[in-house]
Amino acid sequence: MGKVKSIKDLVHGYIQLEYEYWNIIxxxxxxxxxxxxxxxxxxxxxxxxxxxxxxxxxxxxxxxxxxxxxxxxxxxxxxxxxxxxxxxxxxxxxxxxxxxxxxxxxxxxxxxxxxxxxxxxxxxxxxxxxxxxxxxxxxxxxxxxxxxxxxxxxxxxxxxxxxxxxxxxxxxxxxxxxxxxxxxxxxxxxxxxxxxxxxxxxxxxxxxxxxxxxxxxxxxxxxxxxxxxxxxxxxxxxxxxxxxxxxxxxxxxxxxxxxxxxxxxxxxxxxxxxxxxxxxxxxxxxxxxxxxxxxxxxxxxxxxxxxxxxxxHPIVQYEAYLMLKCILVAAHEYIHKNSEKSEFNTSDELIEALFSIESLSEEGKRIDHEIYRLLSDMDIIAFIKNCYGNNIIEEFFNRSKRYKPVWKSHEEFVFLFGKDFAKSVADFFIPIISNNELTEMSKSIIVDEGTFYKINREDYYGAQEVEKVLNVLKRVSEENSIQFSYIFIPVKSNFSTKIDADTTYIQFKDDKDSYTKYSNILNSLSNEAEPQNKYEYVFFYLYSKEKVDKYEFANQLKRHIKENSIYRP
Amino acid sequence: MCRRISAEYIIGNVLIEALERKKSFVDFDVIIKVDDFLYKELLEKYDTFSKVDFEDIYSTVDNYPYFFKAKGNRLELAVSQDEGELEGLKERLLRYFRIGLPKCVVEAIHKSSEMVFNMV
The missing domain is CATH 1.10.3210.10 (Hypothetical protein af1432)
Incomplete structure (x- = not known):
């Protein structure tokens, strides 16, 4: 047996690593x-x-x-x-x-x-x-x-x-x-x-x-x-x-x-x-x-x-949205500030260079006057910090500036709107949630005064539907005396694991032919591999720029949706 | 920054195109081929791109179990063949997947779908 080193891990305890693997590490x-x-x-x-x-x-x-x-x-x-x-x-x-x-x-x-x-x-x-x-x-x-x-x-x-x-x-x-x-x-x-x-x-x-x-x-x-x-x-x-x-x-x-x-x-x-x-x-x-x-x-x-x-969780989802938004905004700001001296013409080109194989290597990738090597979280944070002054970027670093989720779980959403009406609320917001003009790479949707100008055009399918939904949200904001500035983040309906019960095999005897698919015996177990809680609609988190009284907000929203809903599923 | 049309909108719209042809299912390959045609068209003309993968089809089924189901290599509508029900479903699909799309993108999806549906 060759040389072995051991390290202590908080999860598995002592981990033994043979000499040849140390060379990799x-x-x-x-x-x-x-x-x-x-x-x-x-x-x-x-x-x-x-x-x-x-x-x-x-x-x-x-x-x-x-x-x-x-x-x-x-x-x-x-x-x-x-x-x-x-x-x-x-x-x-x-x-x-x-x-x-x-x-x-x-x-x-x-x-x-x-x-x-x-x-x-x-x-x-x-x-x-x-x-x-x-x-x-x-x-x-x-x-x-x-x-x-x-x-x-x-x-x-x-x-x-x-x-x-x-x-x-x-x-x-x-x-x-x-x-x-x-x-x-x-x-x-x-x-x-x-x-x-x-x-x-x-x-x-x-x-x-x-x-x-x-x-x-x-x-x-x-x-x-x-x-x-x-x-x-x-x-x-x-x-x-x-x-x-x-x-x-x-x-x-x-x-x-x-x-x-x-x-x-x-x-x-x-x-x-x-x-x-x-x-x-x-x-x-x-x-x-x-x-x-x-x-x-x-x-x-x-x-x-x-x-x-x-x-x-809405906080984790928001963090991921902000992270992605920040790098895209920072790349855009970088090109804007350095338009005359940068070798990159667009933020797309810059992102491609930053996230390249070369930038992960020891040799690195030259981006204008700097070399990015062994690219890590710290490089990205530093790159984003250089664009401080932009609202999104300030929001990332200054937590008090972040938007706040109106509800924090699907259960709370159902509680606020009632089991029977929750689906109507979700369906009412569909024209906004599925609006491609308003979504970014992360599928988050920003809604504020500017949104009216964005969608109020002849060249969008169903723009008037989007406008109706925006108007309801605007009225609720006015009634609550809060800023008309929101972010929507749709959440995947399926919380279930990616573990595929059809290709997970269970052996009952020491024989290569004595097996069953895990999916075949799930009914006698907890059946957790089959999702129990898939939504019947597109569930989303709604984040408000200002703190809201969620009960008051939900009641007003409910009333307006009832009055305005042209679509009843 | 180049824009991206989410995979589920492409998938939803291909299903709408199928429904317009009185079909309540689409083979995975058809969706992928439509996406291939669309990718070129959108990038060249509108600085927008689409990105549909097989995993996207499965995750669309997961996210919209009330609309879709996967059977083998086929994406099916999760409804009976009743005409009234299909019409109601189409209305919902339009609301979920088409509203808010630029008309030029809807047109590009229509054109790409037509090419692929005529090929198969």
Missing amino acids: DTAEFQRLKWIEQISFRALYPSARHDRFIHSIGTFHLGKLAFEGFINNAIITLGEDFNMYYTQEELLNLKSSFLSACLLHDVGHAPFSHTYEDLFNYKDKIRNDKCKLNKLLFSELKSNKLVSEKEVEQFINDYKYIIVSESSKTCKPPSAHEVVSSILVLKNSEKFFSSFSNKPDLILIIRAILGCVYAINPNVDNNDRVIRCGIKNCMIRLLNSKTVDVDKLDYIVRDSKMSGYENTQVDNIRLLKSLTVVSVDDVLFPAFKKSALSVLDNVIKAKNAQAKWIIS
Whole structure:
């Protein structure tokens, strides 16, 4: 056994890291993750200061437990088949490749994580294999010496399938940060893996980060490929899939623990020890033994509770809106102030340069007279601060200037308007909520005096409908003597988890063919994987510039809607 | 800053176009093809872009379960084939997905949908 270092993590306790992984962690690209906020809960839970750095190490730790649990049970379940196809040396290689992927899966995250993720690929679509990020991924693969031509060709075919995988219930298309992470791993592969005596399987690492499984056809492929690629696909799914994976398991527990939000307990050790393998139509899939059913149930409860009570909280939603708005406004202000000396003509060009692969690297990206390197939250904050003076930006830094939500949950919305009338209120505001002229990238809608001028034109479909709704809101503002200045943020109807019960398998006996889909047995459990609380209408938060008496405000709104509603669902 | 039309508006409008052709469903591929045509048209002419992915179709189904359901590779309207009900639904779809869209965008969606519907 080589040198091992251990670090103490508040979530998992002591995490053992073998020497070769330290080399990855010490690189500037990985250290950058210390300045990438894990998730924007801080507006609601100030202690949620955890970052992508510790989440990546936590995922690595759970990856180790998952690998051990899976292999131990797979050997029992597959018996001879397993030992025939995987030698001890190959198994070690499989392990180091999987763990490297766990460690590096988020290395390409944008500052402020998912809030800015879309800016990597602003106008492009990942499903288009010729989009900028995909072209870069393919070219990095083709030029990498650790990957063979055949592997690249096979990967590109499989990747093209998953990016348009509408027919596949078993894989999900990659997101922008996963493609960026893969590009960074390829660009830095020599540096990252220089300490490994046995070079890890680079293509497996890339596939695991992207969730890009090997295409297997048991009717055509030989047994060797079916088992070898089948096991590799299990590794890919253990890190990135539509079902429970180590990435999700780490953030579900970490986000709640670090925020201080009391959530359902998840016994990760019991769950990961129960990992095994089953054969679904002769294709291998990871599965959980029946002993883990109670934990699985808790994972889904915890994930749903987090989605409903934290991610969908009006303060968290507002923070995300402001963050996105701020960078767009700051880019615009920058171009405006530097129009004569900047090499960029539009804010779009500037955003593209700022959120580029180069700006994540040590070498960096020159933006006029400055070099942006290892781009992190701090760079973005500094960039935004330079445009202080703009209302939106001041609002971001000065909390007293922020708009305030009139209601703070769907339950309160129903209480204020009554169960029978809540739907009519939501439907009444639809012309504003769905108005594309008023929405921005984040789907937030700003409504004030200027809105009348924006929509009062002949070239908008149903502009008079929008105007009617605006008039009601204006009258209510006047009656309450508050400023006619509001922001609407629609909330997703579905709080349910992304854990797909159809592709989560439960094994009842130590036999690869003895399994059932989790969805088949959900009725006897809590049925939490099936969303119970989908709205029957588009639910939204309404934020007012001034503090309002919510009961008075709701009553007046109700009265006006009753008088003005031309549409009764 | 270039404008973006949300995926769900494109999806909702393609369903409206289908309803106008007396169809209560659309294949995922059709939506994606319409979006591909639309993307070019909107970006070139109006500095606006659309971005529909398969995940967007699933999330639209999740967000509007009272309008849509997904069956295999097909997006279906969550109503019976009763003509009166379909008419009422169309009115709601128009309110939810068309009001507030620039008329030029509605026209571009119509043009792209027509091309794709004629192809299949």
